Amino acid sequence: MLTEQRKRHLLSLLKQDGRIVAKSVAAGLGLSEDTIRRDLRELAAEGLLQRVHGGALPASPAVGTLATRLSIGAADKAAIGRYAASMIRPGQTVFVDGGTTAMQLVNHLDHRLMATIVTHSPLVAGALADHAVDVLLIGGKLFKHSMVSVGVAALRAVSEIRPDIFFMGVTGVHPTAGLTTGDPEEAAMKRAIADTAAELVVMASSEKIGAASHFVIAPIERTDILITPAGTDQDSSTQFTALGVDVRRV
Structure with a gap:
């Protein structure tokens, strides 16, 4: 051959x-x-x-440019973002990751909601300018691929925050490879936020399920809730459920 x-x-x-x-x-x-x-x-x-x-x-195709990622699974990401936004309650402090799915969460957030949104994404922070929520923007070195802050200053700021929920984006979700992404500094940032949050909610469109990238954020068992599209393969959902993950197919 x-x-x-x-x-x-x-x-x-x-x-x-x-x-x-x-x-x-x-x-x-x-x-x-x-x-x-x-x-x-x-x-x-x-x-x-x-x-x-x-x-x-x-x-994972989710390691492409931001412009490329905007065109992948747009309907799935909108459904995930809508569901994630509905989970936020008045008075909560939540951390919203950067990325295209996180932007869908912001797009579906009730403008009147009184809560605190922490983010290291200037795009997410800017999109919340006309909302009632208080916005805390974490600074640091800008990782342009995902338009988020990373590095020592960002990690130090994150260590002082205890959010109720961390809505995290990833490039890969796999039962054995775990939660992964394509950059080591971004992985370290996501890991640090997850370590301080009371609840970890992973938002993953269908192309990320069963895929993997180079850098591990955490084992899949670290996930409290996995929000994924209704069309996600049932076998994959069953695998995650067997590992103790609450899978929400929306």
Whole structure:
């Protein structure tokens, strides 16, 4: 089997099974594991999959540019944002992450709600300018990919806040790979906020379910509530539920 044929076969298996086990594929094709691992490395370099120990998982498309991400799963993100916004109660202090799904939360927030919104996203803060909520904007080094503050100053500010809920965005949600994102500083920021929040609510559109990125935020079991589209695969939802996650398909 030629290299390109093998790669097409690997991508077909990934689409069909949601994962690749290098040892099993090598045995099935009568090839060495080194050959399959080399193919996986090259496919990962093209952004077509995410390598993990022993094989590969689907790569999240949510690591693209902000403009690209705005066009992915727009209806799903609107539904998630609407549901997330309905969870916020008067008087609460909540932390809203950056990203396209977080912007949908803001778009569906009751303008009259009296609460405190903490965010490290200048886009989220700006969108709340005509709302009744108090807005606390965390500063730091601007990570332009997601338009959020990261770094030492941002982490220090976060350590002094105890939000009732953290509405977190991710690029990947997987039962074994956990909650992941594409940048180490962003992962550290999300982890720090999650560690101080009373409740962690993860907002994940369908393309992020079963996918993985390079940097781990936390194990999936750390999630209190996972908000995902109504069309999310039932088997995936069952896997998360079995791990103690409250899955809300909206």
